[in-house]
Amino acid sequence: MDFAEQFHGFDQNDQMDEKSFEKFKERMARAAKQIQAIKKEEKKRKKKEDELVKILLKFIQSSEKKDLVLLISRTIEKNIPANFILSIVLLGNEDIQRAVGEFLMLKTADGAPITDVSADEKALIFFSEDKSMPLKVRIEIDNWIKGIIYQASESPYRLLDTAYDVKETQKTPEEIEKEEETSVFGEIKKTKLKKIVGLSLVNLMAHIIYDFLMQNGIEEDMVKLKEFSEFLIKGILTKTRDDISNQKKLS
Secondary structure (H helix, E strand, C coil): CCHHHHHHCCCCCCCCCHHHHHHHHHHHHHHHHHHHHHHHHHHHHHHHHHHHHHHHHHHHHHCCCHHHHHHHHHHHHCCCCHHHHHHHHCCCCHHHHHHHHHHHCCECCCCCECCCCCCCCCCCCHHHHCCCCCHHHHHHHHHHHHHHHHHHCCCHHHHHHHCEEEEEEECCHHHHHHHHHHCCCCCCCCEEEEEEECHHHHHHHHHHHHHHHHHCCCCCCHHHHHHHHHHHHHHHHHHHHHHHHHHHHHC
């Protein structure tokens, strides 16, 4: 006996009316379709991730850029999504650009490819204000950053779970004083654990930008590039977290 037969076997006083039951079945059918769509999307994303991991591993095995290989390996060890790693490595690395093809192509909400993301848009980074830098370089960096932001939205939960390091830092005198006022055990620990942008991502991004600028005859201070990379990644992660929060509110 299936569920529907059992249902109709109930006493009239205990069961829904026929109209309510039909609405219930419609809701269940819609829910089943949503679950199927989610599973299909997860399978598609898993297949894409597998292909991108293969591209990364192939690059690591064949590249002569040993310093870059080491930096990429450290991000892989952190389990950072492959699409996010590759979106960073893309800048100035034509072999990677050819390998990833349409995997990391920017797309509109309906899935159509975006062929020009720079037209009439305000630049995202401080390089764009540097008029001594060639316009082509500024546009390429700007589009690169937009691509990284787009890829961050592909696996947002996993990215937020892997992109940070945990560092022990000193508590402020105010924090210590507040804990002393409320503590019932007496001894207060003067350090705390704090999440910071992962060093592996910062170093990788700074290295990529440095190499790209050198390819274009521009020498930049590595310290400045690391500061900028940390600022940029922090901004991308904050935006990713805000997008998740907004989606939850809408749903």
